[in-house]
Amino acid sequence: xxxxxxxxxxxxxxxxxxxxxxxxxxxxxxxxxxxxxxxxxxxxxxxxxxxxxxxxxxxxxxxxxxxxxxxxxxxxxxxxxxxxxxxxxxxxxxxxxxxxxxxxxxxxxxxxxxxxxxxxxxxxxxxxxxxxxxxxxxxxxxxxxxxxxxxxxxxxxxxxxxxxxxxxxxxxxxxxxxxxxxxxxxxxxxxxxxxxxxxxxxxxxxxxxxxxxxxxxxxxxxxxxxxxxxxxxxxxxxxxxxxxxxxxxxxxxxxxxxxxxxxxxxxxxxxxxxxxxxxxxxxxxxxxxxxxxxxxxxxxxxxxxxxxxxxxxxxxxxxxxxxxxxxxxxxxxxxxxxxxxxxxxxxxxxxxxxxxxxxxxxxxxxxxxxxxxxxxxxxxxxxxxxxxxxxxxxxxxxxxxxxxxxxxxxxxxxxxxxxxxxxxxxxxxxxxxxxxxxxxxxxxxxxxxxxxxxxxxxxxxxxxxxxxxxxxxxxxxxxxxxxxxxxxx
Numbered sequence: 134x135x136x137x138x139x140x141x142x143x144x145x146x147x148x149x150x151x152x153x154x155x156x157x158x159x160x161x162x163x164x165x166x167x168x169x170x171x172x173x174x175x176x177x178x179x180x181x182x183x184x185x186x187x188x189x190x191x192x193x194x195x196x197x198x199x200x201x202x203x204x205x206x207x208x209x210x211x212x213x214x215x216x217x218x219x220x221x222x223x224x225x226x227x228x229x230x231x232x233x234x235x236x237x238x239x240x241x242x243x244x245x246x247x248x249x250x251x252x253x254x255x256x257x258x259x260x261x262x263x264x265x266x267x268x269x270x271x272x273x274x275x276x277x278x279x280x281x282x283x284x285x286x287x288x289x290x291x292x293x294x295x296x297x298x299x300x301x302x303x304x305x306x307x308x309x310x311x312x313x314x315x316x317x318x319x320x321x322x323x324x325x326x327x328x329x330x331x332x333x334x335x336x337x338x339x340x341x342x343x344x345x346x347x348x349x350x351x352x353x354x355x356x357x358x359x360x361x362x363x364x365x366x367x368x369x370x371x372x373x374x375x376x377x378x379x380x381x382x383x384x385x386x387x388x389x390x391x392x393x394x395x396x397x398x399x400x401x402x403x404x405x406x407x408x409x410x411x412x413x414x415x416x417x418x419x420x421x422x423x424x425x426x427x428x429x430x431x432x433x434x435x436x437x438x439x440x441x442x443x444x445x446x447x448x449x450x451x452x453x454x455x456x457x458x459x460x461x462x463x464x465x466x467x468x469x470x471x472x473x474x475x476x477x478x479x480x481x482x483x484x485x486x487x488x489x490x491x492x493x494x495x496x497x498x499x500x501x502x503x504x505x506x507x508x509x510x511x512x513x514x515x516x517x518x519x520x521x522x523x524x525x526x527x528x529x530x531x532x533x534x535x536x537x538x539x540x541x542x543x544x545x546x547x548x549x550x551x552x553x554x555x556x557x558x559x560x561x562x563x564x565x566x567x568x569x570x571x572x573x574x575x576x577x578x579x580x581x582x583x584x585x586x587x588x589x590x591x592x593x594x595x596x597x598x599x600x601x602x603x604x605x606x607x608x609x610x611x612x613x614x615x616x617x618x619x620x621x622x
Contacts, residue, residue, distance in 0.1 A: 237554055237555055237571065239552060239555070239557060239571060239606070240557075240568075240569055240571045242569040242606055243562070243566055243568050243569070244559070244566070244567045244569075244602050244605050244606065245565055245566045245567075246565045246566075247565070248565065249564050251565075252565065255598055255601045256597060256598035256601070257597065257598040257599070257601065257602070258595070258596055258597040258598065259561050259593040259595055259596060260545060260548070260593065260594060260596045261590075261591050261592065262542055262543070262544045262584060262588045262589070262591065262592050262594055263542070263543065263590065263591075264540045264541065264542055264590060265540075265541065265581065266537075266540070266541070267537075267541035267543055267576050267578055267583045268534045268537045268538070268576060268578055269534070269535055269536035269537075269538075269575060269576035269578075269583075270532040270533055270576065271466070271473055271474065271532070271535055272530060272531070272532050272533075273464040273465055273466045273470065273512070273530070273531050273533070274464070274465050274530065274531075275462045275464045275465070275482055275514075275528070275529055276462070276527070276529075277460050277462055277463075277484075277516075277523050277524065277525055277527040277528075277529070278460065278462075278463055278525055278526070279435075279455045279456075279461070279525050280455075280456065280460060280461050280515070281461075283432065283456035283459060284432075284453065284454070284455045284456070285428060285429040285430045285432070285453070286453055287312055287313070287428065287429070287451050287452045287453070288445075288447060288448070288449055288450050288451055289313070289315055289317070289424065289426055289445050289449075289451065290379065290380050290424075291317040291318075291319040291424060291447060292318075292319070292444070292446055292447060293316050293317030293318070293319075293320070293422075293424055293444070293445065294315060294442060294443065294444050294445075295313060295314075295315055295439055295440065295441050295442060295443050295445060295451075296314045296315055296316045296420075296441075297314040297410070297441070298312075298439075299311045299313065299314065299407065300312045300452075301434065301437065302434055302436075302437045303434060303435075304433070304434050305432070305433050306428045306431070306432060306433070306434060306454055307428065307431050308429065308430050308431050309427050309428065310427065310428050311406070311410070311425045311427055312427065312428050312434070312451075312452060312454070313425070313426040313439070313451055313452070314406070314410065314423055314424070314426070315423070315425075315445070316420055316422055316423060316424070317380075317422055317423075317424040318422055319424075320422045320423065321420075321422030322422075323373070323376045323377050323382075324401045324402060324404065324422070326373040327373040327374060327376075328397065328398060328401055329373070330366070330369045330370035330373040330374075331389055331397060333366045333369060334363075334366040334367055334369070336366070337362045337363040337366040338363055340359050340362065340363070341359040341360060341362075341363045343359075344359040380424060381424070381425065382405040382425075383405070384404060384405075389401070399416070402421045405424075405425045406423060406425055407425070428454050429454070430454060430456060431456060432454040432457065433455060433456075433457055434452055434453070435454070435455045435457075435525075436452060437451075437452050438450055438451055439452070455525075457521060458517070459518055460516050460518045460523045460525070461513050461514060461516065462480065462494060462514040462516055462529075463511055463512075463513060463514075464480075464513075464514065464531050464533075465504075465507060465509040465510075466510050466511075466512050467510075468503065468508075468509075471499055471510045471512065473535045474496060474499055474512060474533055474535070476495075476496055476499070477495060477496060478495070478496045478534055479494075479495060479496075479533075480494050480495065480516075480533045480534070481493055481494075481531070481534075482494065482514070482516060482529055482531045483529050483530045483531075483532070484522075484527050484528075484529040485527070485528045485529045485530070487529075491532070492516055492518075492523060493516070494514040494515050494516035494517070495514065495515055496512060496513070496533060497513050497514060497515045498512070498513045499512045499513075500512065500513075512533075514531065538575075538576075538583070541576075541583045541584075542583070542584045542588070543581040543582060543583050544584055544588065544594045544596075545580060545582070545594075545596045546581060546582045547580075547596050547597065548582070548594045548596045548599055549572065549574060549582045550599065550600070550603045552603070555571050556572050556574050557569055557570060557572065557603070557606075558570050558587070558588060558595070558599075559594065559595040559599055559603075560588060560592050560593065560594055561593040561594075561595065567595060567602055569602075569606060570587045570588055571587055572584055572588055573585040573586040
C-alpha cells in the first residue's frame with residue numbers, strides 16, 4: 134500500500150515542472166498580446182497614470198498619439214492597432230453585408246478627422262454642388278470625308294491626248310468652267326457633221342422655196358418630196374447637234390443661223406473653248422478637234438491624275454473637284470448606341486491631335502447595314518467647313534448630344550468615385566466630418582458629372598484629395614467595401 138502511495142507522489146511531482154512551464158508561457162502570451170509584443174516600460178506596467186502623462190503633447194494640448202501636427206503620417210495611416218488613434222477615423226451606423234447596390238449601406242459611413250489642420254494637410258478641398266448646363270452624349274470614332282453630293286470626278290467623253298491644263302491642283306473652279314482641253318478625233322468628226330448638216334439644210338430649204346415659187350409648173354408630188362427632204366435635213370442637223378452635246382459642248386440651234394460659210398466654220402471650230410484659249414489660238418495652224426472638259430460643280434481641284442500629252446480614255450478620272458465648304462463625318466457606332474441616335478441631333482467633331490472647341494454639325498442619316506468586319510453602324514454628319522479647318526481623311530472623336538439639360542445639378546468629376554457596386558461622393562457635414570453619399574450619375578461633360586440623386590444643391594463636396602477619404606473607407610474594412618460579403622455579429 135505504501136509503495137503505491139510513494140509511486141503516485143513521485144509521478145505527481147514529475148508533472149509539476151511541466152505545468153509550471155505551460156503557465157509561464159500562457160502568461161507571456163497574455164502580456165505580449167496586451168502590449169502588442171513590445172517590451173513595455175516599468176511605469177506602463179505598474180502605473181497607468183504615468184502612461185497618460187507620457188502620451189500628452191504639451192505644445193499642442195492634445196494626446197501625443199493623435200497629434201497630426203507632430204505626426205502628419207497619421208492623416209492617411211489606417212487604424213492598425215488599439216494603441217494608435219488615427220487622425221481620420223471611419224465610423225458606421227449599420228453593418229454592410231450585401232452585394233446588392235439597393236441594400237448597400239455604405240452611405241451610413243462617416244470619416245472624421247482629428248482636426249481641421251489634418252484636413253488641410255491631407256490636401257482636401259471642397260466645392261458646392263451647383264447647377265450648370267449639361268449634355269449627355271454618345272461618343273464614337275469618326276473620319277472626315279468629302280460630301281459625296283459635292284464631289285465631281287472629271288473625265289473626257291472621248292479618247293484623246295491632253296493638249297492643255299487650264300486649272301491646276303488646289304485652284305478654285307466654277308461650274309461650267311474649262312479644266313482640261315484635249316485633242317480628240319471624235320470631236321473633230323462631230324464638228325464636221327454639224328457643218329455638213331447645216332449646209333444640207335440650207336440646200337434643201339432653197340429647193341423647197343423654188344418648188345413653192347413655181348406655180349403651175351410643179352406637181353403636188355414634187356412639193357411633198359421637197360418638204361420631206363427639208364425635214365430630213367433638219368433632223369440630220371439636230372442629230373449632229375446632239376452629237377456635240379454628248380461630247381460636252383453646248384449651243385442653241387439659232388447660234389449657227391445666218392452666218393456666212395467661213396464664219397460658220399470658224400464658229401463651229403472654236404465651239405466650247407474659253408475666250409482666253411480662243412485668243413491664244415492661231416487660226417491657220419490650230420487644230421479643229423479640240424475637246425474641252427468642264428467642271429460640273431463649284432469647288433477646288435483636290436486631285437490631278439494626268440499629264441500634258443498623255444493619251445486618256447473616257448473611263449479614266451482626270452481630276453477631282455470637291456466643294457470644301459461642307460464635309461461629312463462618318464461615325465462608327467455600336468448597334469446599342471445607335472438606338473439612341475436620330476437625325477437632326479447635334480454633333481461635335483474633335484480632330485485627333487488638336488485641342489480646343491470641336492466643329493459642330495447635324496446627324497443626317499444612320500445606316501441600316503451593320504459592317505461585316507467591325508459589326509458597327511455608319512452614321513453620317515453634315516458639317517459646315519467655311520473656315521477650311523477640316524481635311525478629308527482626318528480621324529477624330531465625335532460626340533452626339535442625345536440629351537441636354539440647361540440647369541442640371543453637377544459636381545466636378547474628380548469628386549465621384551466607384552466603390553465597387555455604386556458611385557459615391559463625400560459631403561462635408563461639419564468642420565471635421567465627411568459623410569459618404571451614394572449618388573446616381575448622369576452625363577459627364579468637360580470635367581463635370583451630372584448628379585441625378587444623392588446630393589442637394591449647395592452641399593460642399595470633397596474634390597481634390599477625395600481619394601484619401603475613399604482609401605479610409607476601404608481600409609476600414611480591409612478592402613471589403615459594400616460588395617464583399619462581411620459577416621458581423
